[in-house]
Each structure stands twice: as structure tokens, then as C-alpha cells.
Amino acid sequence: MTNDFALLDNISVTYYYGGFSVVDENITPMSEARDFPSPDISLFSKIYLITEGSYEAVFNGMPRTVKAGDFLLLPSGVEFKFGDSFKKFKQYWAHFNIPFLDDKKSDFLASFQTEYLYHVSSRADMKELQKIFNRLISAGNQDTLIAKFTTKAYLMYLVAYCLNSLKATDITSSASFVKSVTNYIYNNIQEHITLTDLADHFNMTKEHFIRTFKKETGLTPVQFILNKKFEIVRGLLNNTTLPISNIMFNVGFMDASSFSRAFKKFAGCSPSEYREKTPSSQSFEEEKARLKNSDQEEQQ
Numbered sequence: 001m002t003n004d005f006a007l008l009d010n011i012s013v014t015y016y017y018g019g020f021s022v023v024d025e026n027i028t029p030m031s032e033a034r035d036f037p038s039p040d041i042s043l044f045s046k047i048y049l050i051t052e053g054s055y056e057a058v059f060n061g062m063p064r065t066v067k068a069g070d071f072l073l074l075p076s077g078v079e080f081k082f083g084d085s086f087k088k089f090k091q092y093w094a095h096f097n098i099p100f101l102d103d104k105k106s107d108f109l110a111s112f113q114t115e116y117l118y119h120v121s122s123r124a125d126m127k128e129l130q131k132i133f134n135r136l137i138s139a140g141n142q143d144t145l146i147a148k149f150t151t152k153a154y155l156m157y158l159v160a161y162c163l164n165s166l167k168a169t170d171i172t173s174s175a176s177f178v179k180s181v182t183n184y185i186y187n188n189i190q191e192h193i194t195l196t197d198l199a200d201h202f203n204m205t206k207e208h209f210i211r212t213f214k215k216e217t218g219l220t221p222v223q224f225i226l227n228k229k230f231e232i233v234r235g236l237l238n239n240t241t242l243p244i245s246n247i248m249f250n251v252g253f254m255d256a257s258s259f260s261r262a263f264k265k266f267a268g269c270s271p272s273e274y275r276e277k278t279p280s281s282q283s284f285e286e287e288k289a290r291l292k293n294s295d296q297e298e299q300q
Contacts, residue, residue: 011098013152016044018094018137023055044095045109046080047158048072049120049129052090056083059116069126071118073162075109078116092133094140096155109159118162132157177202178216185228192252193225230266237275244271 054067058081059074066072068089074080076097098109120126136154139147184201185193198221199209213221229251236247245256248271253259263271 013155014097014099015136015140015151015155016095016097018092018133018140020090020092020133020137022090023053024088045076045097046072046074047092047094047096047162048074049092049133050089051092051126051130053088055089057081058083064117066117069120071120071129071162072116073109073118073159074116092130092137094133094136094155094158098159129158129161177212181213181221181224182228185225189229189232190250190252192254195221226262226266230263233263233271234267234274237271244275247271 048066048071050066050068050070050072052068054065057064057066057072058079060079063083072080120129132154136151136158139150139154181198181202184198188197191197195206195209199206202209204212210221213219213224217224219227232251233247236242236250237244240247242250248254248256248259253262260270263274267274
């Protein structure tokens with residue numbers, strides 16, 4: 001499989017525009033303020049740094065309160081709208097693209113597993129970020145070779161700061177994210193794995209983990225976990241002499257009736273009905289390793 005970090009050799013940076021906005025409901029009409037800035041969500045990635053005040057925003061249909069000190073990093077596919085409730089706020093902003101060179105419609109940022117919102121708690125960091133934004137905006141307004149180079153450099157600095165602060169999952173691509181989740185499931189297959197366990201392990205909220213995982217696999221985490229567990233169960237039923245009760249415990253089930261019902265939903269029959277082949281002497285660990293290796297080969 002291609003090294004994920006090789007992707008860094010195949011990206012470009014396009015800065016469109018940026019600025020510093022001062023919005024006051026007593027001066028700026030509500031509708032006008034809500035529409036500013038108004039990028040096409042299918043074309044731009046966006047960064048916002050709020051320095052004063054607060055406002056309601058909507059990310060992919062979910063309302064959030066954005067306040068002074070918040071830093072937003074939004075890939076191009078994220079729908080971002082201003083809400084109806086605000087009084088005053090000030091913020092820096094920039095619209096840009098970082099696509100892969102071989103696919104101009106792709107978005108480098110969309111391949112990272114991150115939250116969109118981060119709060120800058122350090123005053124020193126806030127001053128540094130405002131300084132970088134000012135330099136970015138200044139360079140972006142100049143039409144010289146050095147200014148264009150400087151603009152890209154400052155933009156990449158801001159993006160790198162966001163990804164580091166937002167605790168991107170080991171700064172890995174989506175394929176590696178699914179692979180990492182799969183490995184975690186196999187390594188903890190004998191436990192009752194909860195969404196909280198997974199979200200905490202990958203430094204995400206449960207809501208963000210579910211949304212991201214379903215986007216990448218088409219399955220909820222619970223469905224994916226059960227599929228992996230029952231792939232092992234199916235192999236153990238066919239290839240080992242282990243009693244069904246032992247197999248049940250090996251994949252984290254404590255109750256025989258719930259195990260049987262869940263397996264029947266997966267395979268269409270009960271565990272005992274499924275065990276039709278002549279069992280071999282293969283062990284639980286061998287079967288788990290075989291399926292894990294098979295998964296890794298498919299992902300490569």
C-alpha cells in the first residue's frame with residue numbers, strides 16, 4: 001500500500017481570498033451579516049478565527065455556538081451557515097483549496113478525521129495566529145511572485161496548526177482510519193467494545209466518530225463490530241472443535257440467547273445449524289489472525 005505521507009508530495013495550495021470581518025447588528029443588517037462571507041460550499045475549504053463576540057453557526061445541519069477564541073477548519077464538503085442569533089463578532093477568515101494534483105476535485109483536508117471546532121486557550125497562540133492571518137491577508141492582496149509564495153506558506157502554517165490542535169487521528173488518511181479501527185476491534189475482540197471506547201481511543205466525540213465512520217464504510221460502528229465478530233464466529237464454527245459457549249465468550253458475548261439471535265440475524269441460521277463442516281484443530285488465535293491478515297490484504 002502507498003505510504004500515506006507520500007500524499008504530501010502530491011498536493012497543491014490555492015488561496016482565493018481572506019479578510020478580517022467586524023459584524024455589529026446595530027450597523028449591519030441581519031440578513032447581510034448572515035450571508036457574509038458566502039462561499040460555494042462545494043468549492044472552498046475555509047478557516048475562521050473568532051477574536052471577539054459570538055454567533056450561532058450550523059455545520060452540516062447541526063447548530064453550534066461559536067465564540068471568541070474558536071478556530072474553525074472546514075473542508076469543502078462541509079455545509080457552513082450563519083445562524084439567526086448574534087450581536088457582535090470579529091473574525092479572520094480565508095477561503096482556499098488544497099486538492100491532490102491528480103484529482104482537482106478532491107480535498108486534502110477531507111481525508112483527515114477531525115472535529116471542525118477548536119478553542120485556542122493560549123493567549124500567546126492567539127496573538128501568533130492573528131499575526132499570521134494579518135500577514136496572509138496582506139500577502140494575498142499583492143500580485144508578486146514572492147507574495148504568492150508567502151501566501152501559500154502562511155496558509156499551510158494555519159492548516160498545520162489546526163490539524164495539530166484538532167488532534168487528527170494520527171494525521172492519517174481515511175483508508176488508514178478504517179484499518180486502525182479494524183485492528184482495534186480485532187485486538188479487543190473478546191471485550192464488549194462500546195462507542196465510547198472507540199471514540200476515546202481515536203480522540204473524537206461519539207457523534208463525530210459515528211458520522212465519520214459511516215461515511216467511510218457505509219456501516220455504523222456497531223454494525224461493523226458485529227460483522228467482524230461474526231466473521232470470526234463463522235470461521236471458528238467451521239474450523240475448530242471449540243464449544244459454541246466458548247466461541248461466544250471469545251467474541252465478547254455473555255448471554256447465549258442474545259448471541260444466538262444476533263448470529264442468526266447475521267448468518268440466517270443459529271450457530272449450531274451453521275456448524276455443518278467437519279471441524280479441524282485450528283485455534284481461536286489462529287482463526288482471528290487469519291481473518292485479520294485477510295482484512296489487511298484487502299485494504300492494501
